[in-house]
Amino acid sequence: MDVRDDARDARDAQDARDAQEDARDAVRDETAVSRFVERFAAQLTEAGMQRMAARVFAQLLASDGAAMTSAELGEALRISPAAVSGAVSYLTQVNMVSREREPGSRRDRYVLHNELWYETFTRRDQVLTLWEKTLREGAASLGPDSPAGARIAETAAFFEFLQHEMLGLLDRWRAHRATLDLG
Structure with missing residues (x-):
């Protein structure tokens, strides 16, 4: 019973996040957001950060929840799962993001630290x-x-x-x- 409740709670939480995201998308200019992500990532790269890590970091920074799955990052940045994996490994190693698993889900979410x-x-x-x-x-x-x-x-x-x-x-x-x- 507990496992099913956890799975239902995880689905409900995801549904709520999806609904909030849909509402934000109605007013959010995704082209402008994408330009910001690429511009900031380029600046981070010039400062010495790995290119893909910079893009993933900037995308997480620009996401309202400061957390995304590998699939969401890949779709948003139009990059391969391998590129996401490499970038996230670097960002995790330098403690800029952490990996969290939602209850009842097998998907990891990559989360920016609060401070x-x-x-x-x-x-x-x-x-x-x-x-x-x-x-x-x-x-x-x-x-x-x-x-x-x-x-x-x-x-x-x-x-x-x-x-x-x-x-x-x-x-x-x-x-x-x-x-x-x-x-």
Whole structure:
């Protein structure tokens, strides 16, 4: 009985999402949305993200529910299941999306994290900490008076500065975000 109830609940939830999507489609300009997705994906690619991962990420960002199935992503972006799979693997690995399964369904949905940018920069802070430590060790091994040692020590100091600034920036963002009327 529980399994059938879960399956019915999952179908009802999907039906409700489909109805909401149909209503939004009546006012949403899909051509403009597609242009946005491709433009933002191109900018992410220029910044170093893999092309398909950038397209999938931008499409998820532009979806009202911030979650889509592999089939939905493939259809929206006109890409193969293999391309979706590769992109989602990368995005999952770098913690930009997570994979969730709906109760009673065998389909996975790929979901953006709620505080995506905050989490991304927090993880970047962890990377900066690691880089700073390695750079300080490198500067010490080269000697602080050597040109290479001084250059590497300055780079480590920059990353230390960046980390301190980032913490304050993220705190100010959270306070500012609380004042926004984002619906």
